[in-house]
Amino acid sequence: MVFPSHPYIIAQQDTLIYRVHNFGNYDEEIPATIRFRNNYWDIMTSTVQRKGHYDYYYTFTPTREELVILQFWTNLQNDAIRINDTFPVHPIYIFPKYTTYGEDFDFTTLSSAGWSVFNLDGDGGTWAIYTHYASSPYIHSGWYTAGCYRDTAGNNDWLISPAINVSAGAVNSFGFYARALTEDSLEVWILSQPNPDSVIEMVFAKRLTGLYTRYTFSLDKFRGQTAYVGFRMVGPGNGYVFVDDYFVRQVPLTENRVLWEEFEEGLIPPGWSEIFGSGLWLGGTPSEAGVPDNGTGALIYFNSSAPAGSYSGFVSPEFRVNSQSGCISYKFNYYNYDGNDSVQIYYRINGSDWIYHGTITTTNGAWGTIIGGPVYLPQNKAICDIQFSLLAFSDRGGSNIAVDNFEVVDGTLLDVTEPAAKPEIKILESRGGIGLRVDNLKKGVNVQVYDAMGRKVRELNLDKSGEYVIGDLPRGIYFVSISCDVKKGKRVIVVK
Numbered sequence: 001m002v003f004p005s006h007p008y009i010i011a012q013q014d015t016l017i018y019r020v021h022n023f024g025n026y027d028e029e030i031p032a033t034i035r036f037r038n039n040y041w042d043i044m045t046s047t048v049q050r051k052g053h054y055d056y057y058y059t060f061t062p063t064r065e066e067l068v069i070l071q072f073w074t075n076l077q078n079d080a081i082r083i084n085d086t087f088p089v090h091p092i093y094i095f096p097k098y099t100t101y102g103e104d105f106d107f108t109t110l111s112s113a114g115w116s117v118f119n120l121d122g123d124g125g126t127w128a129i130y131t132h133y134a135s136s137p138y139i140h141s142g143w144y145t146a147g148c149y150r151d152t153a154g155n156n157d158w159l160i161s162p163a164i165n166v167s168a169g170a171v172n173s174f175g176f177y178a179r180a181l182t183e184d185s186l187e188v189w190i191l192s193q194p195n196p197d198s199v200i201e202m203v204f205a206k207r208l209t210g211l212y213t214r215y216t217f218s219l220d221k222f223r224g225q226t227a228y229v230g231f232r233m234v235g236p237g238n239g240y241v242f243v244d245d246y247f248v249r250q251v252p253l254t255e256n257r258v259l260w261e262e263f264e265e266g267l268i269p270p271g272w273s274e275i276f277g278s279g280l281w282l283g284g285t286p287s288e289a290g291v292p293d294n295g296t297g298a299l300i301y302f303n304s305s306a307p308a309g310s311y312s313g314f315v316s317p318e319f320r321v322n323s324q325s326g327c328i329s330y331k332f333n334y335y336n337y338d339g340n341d342s343v344q345i346y347y348r349i350n351g352s353d354w355i356y357h358g359t360i361t362t363t364n365g366a367w368g369t370i371i372g373g374p375v376y377l378p379q380n381k382a383i384c385d386i387q388f389s390l391l392a393f394s395d396r397g398g399s400n401i402a403v404d405n406f407e408v409v410d411g412t413l414l415d416v417t418e419p420a421a422k423p424e425i426k427i428l429e430s431r432g433g434i435g436l437r438v439d440n441l442k443k444g445v446n447v448q449v450y451d452a453m454g455r456k457v458r459e460l461n462l463d464k465s466g467e468y469v470i471g472d473l474p475r476g477i478y479f480v481s482i483s484c485d486v487k488k489g490k491r492v493i494v495v496k
């Protein structure tokens with residue numbers, strides 16, 4: 001088998017070559033079977049001449065991020081050596097759409113691919129490429145993986161990636177699969193130079209188990225800079241840590257976009273994450289989501305069959321904006337056929353508390369477009385780090401909520417004029433209740449309080465600035481929704 005187009009990336013056409021050799025003394029017609037994922041094809045090669053070979057080309061265009069199983073075998077009845085007729089099971093990894101660097105560690109050495117290794121503990125064990133063999137199937141894809149062997153006296157071994165030019169004109173992220181032999185610790189750092197002395201930030205520190213797990217991280221706080229990713233094996237080890245199928249993904253940004261996501265991976269996209277819930281936001285095709293095809297491929301959806309009141313946040317990368325306009329706006333495709341399930345839209349600036357910006361419910365049987373904003377940025381800060389969150393609530397109904405083509409722009413998407421002094425509502429914890437302080441109010445606001453089960457427990461309309469207390473609430477966690485765009489407020493409240 002020959003892999004001329006690796007790495008394999010969603011939406012890019014790929015080719016595999018199955019090469020049938022005939023080492024015998026006679027020309028042969030050789031029946032063969034190809035396995036791709038769980039599909040099998042019986043093929044008859046044209047005549048394979050004695051001492052010659054025949055190339056069978058298989059072309060495909062990947063549509064989701066996944067491990068694909070390949071296998072190939074011929075079927076000569078009278079062959080004396082059957083074992084060499086089968087190409088062993090060979091998993092290839094399909095990288096995300098817009099992968100600009102995909103490393104399966106299968107056809108290279110670490111140094112020739114631009115990776116550097118620092119064995120700072122000075123023992124014999126460090127990062128290298130390890131192979132798959134029958135008793136040690138430690139690869140994620142192909143036959144090889146990067147790995148680090150322990151030393152019982154302690155480990156401080158770095159594997160540092162090639163340089164990443166974190167583009168100001170792209171949504172930048174990286175990801176990888178990692179596991180331990182049994183249990184061992186791995187750290188992941190962002191570096192400014194290919195050297196362990198130049199650490200900027202630790203993004204990951206975890207005791208890995210023996211299962212390969214996908215981890216992804218945004219690089220959009222480093223837009224316009226050069227970064228390196230450093231994998232560090234730490235602590236006394238039990239065996240190996242392995243890293244395979246590392247990638248850098250850079251989604252191009254056009255016009256005034258500052259964030260863009262198409263959700264083509266069939267998984268949580270690189271750099272995005274889920275908070276509060278687990279496995280309630282899912283990637284997939286429209287049919288997997290149970291929604292009509294909107295014509296733009298895969299999407300992300302919220303499982304509304306979860307117990308009523310279940311909720312989960314779907315969080316964008318934190319992305320750096322050097323705003324020309326002083327405000328941002330957002331837009332996405334949305335589908336929610338029926339029920340009492342809903343999505344609350346939040347954003348935050350420079351790591352502030354989450355700020356509520358609106359609630360969307362059903363779309364009456366058709367895909368709709370949600371447009372929000374403008375969201376004004378702090379006037380004294382030209383560069384801001386921004387993040388969005390979609391907090392969805394389940395009604396245990398059958399109709400899921402689907403989202404696609406999420407975009408944030410620098411500027412406005414609608415011709416909306418906002419008042420100069422923005423309304424501001426501060427939410428305060430108050431014994432047995434929730435306190436509100438309201439300033440700069442020009443038109444009425446509607447305030448709704450939900451309990452942790454998603455039930456609305458209070459609603460009030462405020463028409464002037466001042467202080468208010470929503471009292472007589474049992475102890476617990478409450479969500480506070482406010483109907484207009486306000487500057488700052490703490491939205492998740494614990495009543496004691």
Ligand SMILES: [Ca+2]
Binds near residue numbers: 119123125126156
């Ligand atoms: Ca070492």
Ligand SMILES: [Ca+2]
Binds near residue numbers: 106139140143145244
């Ligand atoms: Ca591999």
Ligand SMILES: [Ca+2]
Binds near residue numbers: 296297298405
């Ligand atoms: Ca899509």
Ligand SMILES: [Ca+2]
Binds near residue numbers: 338339340341398399
């Ligand atoms: Ca629904």
